[in-house]
Structures are given as structure tokens and as C-alpha cells.
Amino acid sequence: MQSLSNRKKVLEQKPMSFWERIYLPAIAKGLSITIKHFFKKIPTVKYPEEIRPYSKNFRGQHSLKRDEQGRERCTACGLCALSCPAEAITMTAAERKKGEENLYREEKYAVVYEINMLRCIFCGLCEEACPKEAIYLDGKHVTADYLRKDFIYGKDKLLEPKFDITKLSQNQQA
Amino acid sequence: MAEEVQNFKVTIDGITIEVAPGTTILNAARQIGGEIVPPAMCYYSKLEGTGGKCRTCLVKVSKGSEKDPRPMPKLVASCRTTVMDGMEVLNITSPEVVDARKAVVEMLLINHPLDCPVCDQAGECKLQDLSYEHGAEKTRYEFERRTFERIDIGDKIQLHMNRCILCYRCVYVANQLTNKREHGILFRGDHAEISTYIHEALDHDFIGNVIDVCPVGALTDKTFRFKNRxxxxxxxxxxxxxxxxxxxxxxxxxxxxxxxxxxxxxxxxxxxxxxxxxxxxxxxxxxxxxxxxxxxxxxxxxxxSNHYLQFDPPHVIQDNPVLQEANVEQLARSEKLK
Structure with a gap:
């Protein structure tokens, strides 16, 4: 039958020659490839000791920010939850009472703020939507866990710890 | 037999409509509908005497009437100007009007705190829509914005005077729907503010309507305060x-x-x-x-957003009977939503 593609090749099996029959050149060739790899650069990163450099726009776990005076910036406006394509964010707002001015920046604040990390796709739209610069995805990876309920991160996990801005040096900020 | 009233022909942005004499330009535009309707912050068709205060509905009259075709010398407030036969009005097609509206919005926002993330009206606020469409990105106002303390008008209504644009709608509501008005505008000009006389609580069966008529978040429902967006x-x-x-x-x-x-x-x-x-x-x-x-x-x-009331099957499904058959179940379920 004529080949349709004209790419047909007929292979003939020849009997092996003497040098091929003793296999030694093939073994030497194989070994030389193996030995060559001893001198190549290893692409593997030995993870816990060595950490691969992150890109500048890496998006990790969210953190709720505080302002210069240590007050929570979030005002529970709901724009992050609105913009979230995975509908991972929920919040409950409350009114700031007298005497809490040092805790919350605006007269309204989020008393409950939850992100379902199983739903979150780390797209960063919440960060973009935030009018108060209150949420940033500047953390590390979200760690593994055993139970689904433990992936719903509340304010206890998200909120940035209090810091003293005067003691922050330039290096720490970078 | 009553004499038949001759309808007036009016052209707004090139669209001609016949309306009864005495109709305002704004209402004529609303009868046409669509994009050419001038925005209105203070005019409220259900309240008598409203309008003429905010100036957002400014339009250009390029031809006064059939008898007197001269254009009106200045931009006019469409909520207060009645139509004439053969009048030609320019709203969004006139750069002068668009420019003037931008200036009006800037003016309205001079003392506005722009606390939309906190405000309960955000999302249904007309000032928000207006400034989104017409507003400038930045304010040129360099002085302190005037600020007030929140006032509770009764136990259900809260007045945030900071956000007020002085449209007077709530005053008209209290005047026309209730038999005793306790609040009004105190002081003049830049000092003007809505207030009750010595914070007297407004108490009437219909006073809650001041919340609905308020175009901004100045009068808000206290029972809904910060409940949800x-x-x-x-x-x-x-x-x-x-x-x-x-x-x-x-x-x-x-x-x-x-x-x-x-x-x-x-x-x-x-x-x-x-x-x-x-x-x-x-x-x-x-x-x-x-x-x-x-x-x-x-x-x-x-x-x-995120409210799925109607189901629009993609064109692929609409045009293809095979796909329609394959999705019979889903389509039948969505029929119920219609």
C-alpha cells in the first residue's frame, strides 16, 4: 500500500557489530553523561534552609493594617467583599464607642472580619478595592491545616500586631 | 365641552416630544427617558415647591419658542423652567451644560466629607452617582470643611449635617406630609444647616419619609445604622x-x-x-x-451585583437547538426566575 504521508521509513534490523556486542563503549558513554551531571549547577532549592526569592508582587496571606497611631484602618465598608470574585470575605460592622478612638480610625469598624482561605484565590482585588489601605496580601503562604473550619481566618489571625512606628528602622520596613 | 388643550412640541437633544403646556423641561425629558434626563438632586415630583436649589439640572435652551426663537441667555434650571411650543433644549449634547454640571458637582462636594465607606447611603446615593459621572477627581477647595456633630432627630432618624447638600426636600416633606414641622434651615449661605429648633424631636407618623427623600446620607435610618451595606x-x-x-x-x-x-x-x-x-x-x-x-x-x-434575577443563556445556547436540549433542566429552572 502506498503511504499517504510519504513519511514512512522502513527500518532494517542489522546484526550488531563486534564493538556493539561487547557493550563497553555504550557503558562508557552512559557513565560520562552521569559524571557530567556532577559538575552541573543543581536547580533544587533545599527548602527550609534556603528560600527561593519571592517576586515583588507576590500575594500571600492577607493582613489588616493599622495606621501610624496603631488604630485599625478597616472601616467595614464592604468593598473588598463586593469585589471578591470568590466571595470569600464576610464582615460585620459596629459603631465605635466613645473612648475607643485609639483603637479604631473611623467611626465604624469591623467587629468581625473573616476570610475563607479555602475560597480565596489570592487575586488581590480586595487590596485594590480598599479605599482605606487597610488590607494587603503581604504575608507568606497560608499554611496547611487539618480541618476546614480552621481555614476561616478571623481578625485574630489577620490583624497586624501593634507596632511602634518610631522604632521601626528602614531595613525592617523594606 | 372643554376646550382641547394644544400640546407643546419640545425637542430635547434632538428628540421631539409633545407635552402638555405647563410641563417643566425636566418632566418632558423624563417622559422621553434615557440618558438625556438631567439629574436632579433637589426636585421631587411628589412634593410641591421643590426644585431650583441644587442647579444640577441645568440645561441650555438653544431656541426659546416658535414665536421667539432667540436662545435663552443663560443656562436654565430645567426643573423650574416650563416648556414653550417649539422649544429646543440641549442637555448632554451641549459641552457648556456638561461643563456647568461638573462645576455644580464640585460646588456640592465642597463641604461634603466623602465618608462613603462609612455612610449607610453609599450604593444608593445620588450624589455618589453624580460625582462619579460628572465630578472632578480632586477638590480644589483648600479650606477646612465645615463639620457638625451628629444629631438624633427622634429615636429613629439621624441627621449627619456634614453630608447635607441643602436640597430642602426634607423640609418640604415635613411641611406637606405632617401637620407640624419642627425642623428647617437655620442661618444663611455657607452657614446654613438643617436643624430642629433646639433639637426638638420630630414625631409624626410620616416623618420617616425624610430618609427616603434625602438624596445623600444626611438623614439616615437609625435602626439600619451600620447594619449592612x-x-x-x-x-x-x-x-x-x-x-x-x-x-x-x-x-x-x-x-x-x-x-x-x-x-x-x-x-x-x-x-x-x-x-x-x-x-x-x-x-x-x-x-x-x-x-x-x-x-x-x-x-x-x-x-x-451578585443578584441573579434573570438567566441569560449565552448565545451559543440560544442559537443551537442541540445545546438547548442538553440544558433543558437548567433552562427550565431559570424560567421560574423570570
Whole structure:
């Protein structure tokens, strides 16, 4: 039958020659490839000791920010939850009472703020939507866990710890 | 036999319509509808005497009438100017009007705190829409914005004077719907503020309507304060037998709970019927109401986000009978939503 593609090749099996029959050149060739790899650069990163450099726009776990005076910036406006394509964010707002001015920046604040990390796709739209610069995805990876309920991160996990801005040096900020 | 009234022909942005004499340009434009309707912050068709205060509805009259075709020398407030036969009006087609409107919005925003993330009106605020469409990105105002303390008008209504644009709508509501008005405008010019006389509580069955007529977040429902953002709630039309009002309202649901009751608003953000305070504040359970249907909300509104009322099958499915057959079950389910 004529080949349709004209790419047909007929292979003939020849009997092996003497040098091929003793296999030694093939073994030497194989070994030389193996030995060559001893001198190549290893692409593997030995993870816990060595950490691969992150890109500048890496998006990790969210953190709720505080302002210069240590007050929570979030005002529970709901724009992050609105913009979230995975509908991972929920919040409950409350009114700031007298005497809490040092805790919350605006007269309204989020008393409950939850992100379902199983739903979150780390797209960063919440960060973009935030009018108060209150949420940033500047953390590390979200760690593994055993139970689904433990992936719903509340304010206890998200909120940035209090810091003293005067003691922050330039290096720490970078 | 009554003499037949000759209708006036008026052309707005190139669209001609015949309207009854005495109609304002704004109402003529509303009869045409669409993009050419000038925005209005202070005019309210259900209240007498409103309009002429905010100047957002400015239009250019390029031809006065058939008899006197001279253009009007200045931009006119369309809510206060009645049409003449053969009048030609330019709204969005005139760069002068667009420019003037931008200036008006800048003016309205001079003292506005822009606290939309905190404000309960955000999402259904006309000033927000207006400044989004016409406003400048930055203010040129260099002075301190005037600030006031929050005032409780009664136990259900809260007045944030900071956000007020002095449209006078609430004053007209109190004047025309209730028999005693306790609040009004004190002082003049830049010092003008809405206030009750020595903070006297307003107490009347219909006073809650000041919340609905307020185009900004100056008068807000205290029972809804910080409860939720409007775009997370789902509006449903409902009615009940109310001895005081028509009882036709919109319920705003969050999950199974009614968290707010308002009047039904039309596309110009005006309520269809004023509702009484019992309907508004005291009946917030589903068993109090007979539900009708989900309120229709414009696709442009943020409230419509994540609300799936209608199912639009993609064109691929619409054009292909094979795919339609394959999706019979899904399509039948979506029919119920229509």
C-alpha cells in the first residue's frame, strides 16, 4: 500500500557489530553523561534552609493594617467583599464607642472580619478595592491545616500586631 | 365641552416630544427617558415647591419658542423652567451644560466629607452617582470643611449635617406630609444647616419619609445604622394592610431577616407612595408582609451585583437547538426566575 504521508521509513534490523556486542563503549558513554551531571549547577532549592526569592508582587496571606497611631484602618465598608470574585470575605460592622478612638480610625469598624482561605484565590482585588489601605496580601503562604473550619481566618489571625512606628528602622520596613 | 388643550412640541437633544403646556423641561425629558434626563438632586415630583436649589439640572435652551426663537441667555434650571411650543433644549449634547454640571458637582462636594465607606447611603446615593459621572477627581477647595456633630432627630432618624447638600426636600416633606414641622434651615449661605429648633424631636407618623427623600446620607435610618451595606441586601417588593398609608414598600433582606424597610423607588429615585413610620420602623418581620417579587434594579447599580434575577443563556445556547436540549433542566429552572 502506498503511504499517504510519504513519511514512512522502513527500518532494517542489522546484526550488531563486534564493538556493539561487547557493550563497553555504550557503558562508557552512559557513565560520562552521569559524571557530567556532577559538575552541573543543581536547580533544587533545599527548602527550609534556603528560600527561593519571592517576586515583588507576590500575594500571600492577607493582613489588616493599622495606621501610624496603631488604630485599625478597616472601616467595614464592604468593598473588598463586593469585589471578591470568590466571595470569600464576610464582615460585620459596629459603631465605635466613645473612648475607643485609639483603637479604631473611623467611626465604624469591623467587629468581625473573616476570610475563607479555602475560597480565596489570592487575586488581590480586595487590596485594590480598599479605599482605606487597610488590607494587603503581604504575608507568606497560608499554611496547611487539618480541618476546614480552621481555614476561616478571623481578625485574630489577620490583624497586624501593634507596632511602634518610631522604632521601626528602614531595613525592617523594606 | 372643554376646550382641547394644544400640546407643546419640545425637542430635547434632538428628540421631539409633545407635552402638555405647563410641563417643566425636566418632566418632558423624563417622559422621553434615557440618558438625556438631567439629574436632579433637589426636585421631587411628589412634593410641591421643590426644585431650583441644587442647579444640577441645568440645561441650555438653544431656541426659546416658535414665536421667539432667540436662545435663552443663560443656562436654565430645567426643573423650574416650563416648556414653550417649539422649544429646543440641549442637555448632554451641549459641552457648556456638561461643563456647568461638573462645576455644580464640585460646588456640592465642597463641604461634603466623602465618608462613603462609612455612610449607610453609599450604593444608593445620588450624589455618589453624580460625582462619579460628572465630578472632578480632586477638590480644589483648600479650606477646612465645615463639620457638625451628629444629631438624633427622634429615636429613629439621624441627621449627619456634614453630608447635607441643602436640597430642602426634607423640609418640604415635613411641611406637606405632617401637620407640624419642627425642623428647617437655620442661618444663611455657607452657614446654613438643617436643624430642629433646639433639637426638638420630630414625631409624626410620616416623618420617616425624610430618609427616603434625602438624596445623600444626611438623614439616615437609625435602626439600619451600620447594619449592612445596601449591596449585600436584597430588595423585595411587599405590601400589607396599613390603616395609615398604602403599605406598599420595599423590604431589604439580608439572609432571612428584614433589616430595612423603605418606600418603593422609581428610576428617578423618587418613592411611589410615602409610607408611614409603623411600616418603616416597627414591622420588620416577614410575617408582617405579603411578598410580591424582587425589586427591579438597574444593571448599573451596585445593588444589582451578585443578584441573579434573570438567566441569560449565552448565545451559543440560544442559537443551537442541540445545546438547548442538553440544558433543558437548567433552562427550565431559570424560567421560574423570570
Amino acid at each position: 445596601v449591596w449585600f441586601t436584597k430588595p423585595v417588593n411587599a405590601h400589607r394592610d396599613c390603616p395609615k398609608c398604602t403599605g406598599k414598600v420595599t423590604l431589604w433582606y439580608k439572609g432571612p431577616d428584614v433589616i430595612r424597610v423603605t418606600g418603593r423607588k422609581d428610576e428617578h429615585n423618587e418613592v411611589e407612595d410615602f409610607i408611614c413610620d409603623t411600616c418603616r420602623f416597627e414591622t420588620k418581620r416577614t410575617d408582617d408582609w405579603k411578598l410580591e417579587e424582587p425589586t427591579k434594579i438597574s444593571d448599573q447599580s451596585v445593588i444589582a
